[in-house]
Amino acid sequence: MNILSVDQIYKADKITIKNQNIDSVQLMERAGEQVFDWIEDILMGAPIHIHVFCGIGNNGGDGLVVGRLLIESDYNVTVYVVNFSDKRSKDFLHNYDRIKTDTKVWPTLIKSEKDFPEIGSGDIVLDSIFGIGLNRSPEGWVKKLIEHLNKSGALIISIDIPSGLFANKALEDKDAVIKATHTLTFQIPKLAFFLPETGPFASMVKTLDIGLDQKFIEEAEPLAQLISQEEAQSFYIPRKKFGYKGTYGHALIVAGSYGKIGAAVLASTAAFRIGAGMVTAFVPKCGYNILQTTLPEAMVITDKEEEFITEITSDFEPTAIGIGMGMGKNQATVQALKKLFKNSKSQFVIDADALNNISENKDLMKLLPKKSILTPHPGELKRLIGSWNDDYEKLEKVKKFSKKHDVVVIVKGAYTATVYEDKIYINTSGNPGMGTAGSGDTLSGILTGLLCQGYDILSASLFGVFMHGFAGNKAADKMGYEALIAGDIIENLSEAYVELFMDPENDNWEDDDLFDDDWDDDDWDDDEWEDDFLK
Numbered sequence: 194m195n196i197l198s199v200d201q202i203y204k205a206d207k208i209t210i211k212n213q214n215i216d217s218v219q220l221m222e223r224a225g226e227q228v229f230d231w232i233e234d235i236l237m238g239a240p241i242h243i244h245v246f247c248g249i250g251n252n253g254g255d256g257l258v259v260g261r262l263l264i265e266s267d268y269n270v271t272v273y274v275v276n277f278s279d280k281r282s283k284d285f286l287h288n289y290d291r292i293k294t295d296t297k298v299w300p301t302l303i304k305s306e307k308d309f310p311e312i313g314s315g316d317i318v319l320d321s322i323f324g325i326g327l328n329r330s331p332e333g334w335v336k337k338l339i340e341h342l343n344k345s346g347a348l349i350i351s352i353d354i355p356s357g358l359f360a361n362k363a364l365e366d367k368d369a370v371i372k373a374t375h376t377l378t379f380q381i382p383k384l385a386f387f388l389p390e391t392g393p394f395a396s397m398v399k400t401l402d403i404g405l406d407q408k409f410i411e412e413a414e415p416l417a418q419l420i421s422q423e424e425a426q427s428f429y430i431p432r433k434k435f436g437y438k439g440t441y442g443h444a445l446i447v448a449g450s451y452g453k454i455g456a457a458v459l460a461s462t463a464a465f466r467i468g469a470g471m472v473t474a475f476v477p478k479c480g481y482n483i484l485q486t487t488l489p490e491a492m493v494i495t496d497k498e499e500e501f502i503t504e505i506t507s508d509f510e511p512t513a514i515g516i517g518m519g520m521g522k523n524q525a526t527v528q529a530l531k532k533l534f535k536n537s538k539s540q541f542v543i544d545a546d547a548l549n550n551i552s553e554n555k556d557l558m559k560l561l562p563k564k565s566i567l568t569p570h571p572g573e574l575k576r577l578i579g580s581w582n583d584d585y586e587k588l589e590k591v592k593k594f595s596k597k598h599d600v601v602v603i604v605k606g607a608y609t610a611t612v613y614e615d616k617i618y619i620n621t622s623g624n625p626g627m628g629t630a631g632s633g634d635t636l637s638g639i640l641t642g643l644l645c646q647g648y649d650i651l652s653a654s655l656f657g658v659f660m661h662g663f664a665g666n667k668a669a670d671k672m673g674y675e676a677l678i679a680g681d682i683i684e685n686l687s688e689a690y691v692e693l694f695m696d697p698e699n700d701n702w703e704d705d706d707l708f709d710d711d712w713d714d715d716d717w718d719d720d721e722w723e724d725d726f727l728k
């Protein structure tokens with residue numbers, strides 16, 4: 194799914210209106226109806242006080258449509274116009290007139306702090322103050338209103354985007370942004386939803402299809418692409434009936450040091466479970482018994498040194514090498530890395546201490562093999578590319594690094610971003626339970642195992658990151674977030690493969706699992722609603 198820029202979204206709007214021969218008021222009505230339907234599905238007439246805050250642009254216009262539809266369905270609604278400017282948009286004005294004529298209810302004007310209404314913690318706030326037309330941070334009493342709504346404890350449903358958040362630009366004032374409990378966004382997801390600094394403002398995102406021109410959306414050059422199950426399916430390479438272990442490559446996992454041999458075990462096991470034909474672990478001597486006992490399927494080569502790696506040798510040319518996990522930063526290890534990078538013809542997945550060693554040694558950086566996959570977590574990334582002011586600058590720096598060194602960089606996080614040259618791909622599988630030791634080692638093993646099976650570096654990265662998160666989701670379904678450990682991700686790779694081609698229950702990043710599709714009126718229970726929805 195394509196993530197588009199604000200300018201492209203406005204263009205999609207115009208093209209849709211032209212191609213479907215409708216006017217902008219009709220499109221706004223469609224958008225408002227979608228929001229109304231979503232609310233109606235959840236509330237089913239519950240008499241909760243709904244406060245609709247409308248700005249004076251088209252986002253406010255959407256709010257007026259929803260307000261009108263709610264009033265007409267006898268909900269307990271108060272509609273406010275947040276009157277921060279006289280430049281009311283044409284479609285806002287149309288719907289402002291319409292709500293008055295159709296419902297005989299006049300929206301309450303808010304012009305300063307003294308007009309702020311009391312909001313109960315059990316109420317619902319519908320936020321349509323600013324949409325994608327925000328061009329500076331809210332200030333003065335408008336900022337105070339946003340703070341007032343955030344403090345109310347009410348459930349906040351933002352229309353299109355939490356007010357105060359820029360769709361694809363860095364945050365300027367984090368106090369001037371609505372902290373939405375739910376974000377109902379129109380069709381095209383906004384980049385801000387997926388980045389660590391801005392994403393938390395837009396929890397529980399749901400995309401509402403308002404019939405925007407699909408051809409335009411698909412053909413536009415996106416800011417980034419979302420990788421969900423459907424995209425992941427397209428990368429999958431089926432197993433060959435007449436294949437044998439040699440068909441699926443030989444992985445070399447170079448990892449571990451005294452006290453960190455587990456990293457080698459996890460990465461090697463993951464390489465097997467994702468489908469590598471053969472896996473050899475290269476570890477310091479102290480890892481020999483551990484590997485042979487925990488993973489009898491693997492072959493093991495040991496360094497001559499007991500506790501860390503000093504010289505990496507093998508009597509075969511590995512299809513792919515996964516290197517760095519738990520490896521340490523001993524000078525001898527750095528020398529071993531240099532020699533390997535100089536001489537090896539294999540493809541590389543470079544992680545953890547291998548990345549740290551590269552960051553600290555210019556010579557090693559120069560030897561970084563082209564077409565490698567690098568998998569830094571935020572700390573490792575900072576050491577690699579230097580610090581950044583915001584997520585957008587970070588992504589630009591990563592693109593530059595990727596182009597300069599001709600490598601794929603996987604920026605790990607809640608929504609892991611894979612960057613190759615100028616392109617950004619955002620993964621949608623995964624869950625908070627995966628923030629656990631060894632989760633990264635597992636990913637490196639998966640990526641190495643995929644390269645072994647003939648996936649190219651980009652599809653190995655996109656498919657591997659998705660499968661890692663997908664397996665993590667399968668694990669979390671059974672064990673919950675807290676109890677999940679890295680080994681569970683590996684164990685659930687089998688289920689991830691089995692379910693890869695089953696119908697997705699939801700698009701995963703759209704966290705709407707609180708709301709059961711099969712819900713019917715008889716299921717309604719006030720206490721349960723409060724427990725599930727208001728918390």
Ligand SMILES: NC(=O)C1=CN([C@@H]2O[C@H](COP(=O)(O)OP(=O)(O)OC[C@H]3O[C@@H](n4cnc5c(N)ncnc54)[C@H](OP(=O)(O)O)[C@@H]3O)[C@@H](O)[C@H]2O)[C@@H](O)CC1
Binds near residue numbers: 220
């Ligand atoms: N495109 C689509 O596909 C569809 C879009 N739709 C909807 O339209 C929304 C976009 O509407 P929009 O363009 O009217 O912008 P919106 O955010 O409502 O307000 C802009 C106004 O705010 C002002 N302003 C800006 N920053 C400010 C600040 N800090 N403090 C104070 N003022 C500030 C700015 O005026 P300025 O003062 O800058 O001249 C302008 O007056 C979109 O999010 C979606 O909900 C759907 O209806 C249908 C399909």
Ligand SMILES: [K+]
Binds near residue numbers: 352356
């Ligand atoms: K909004």
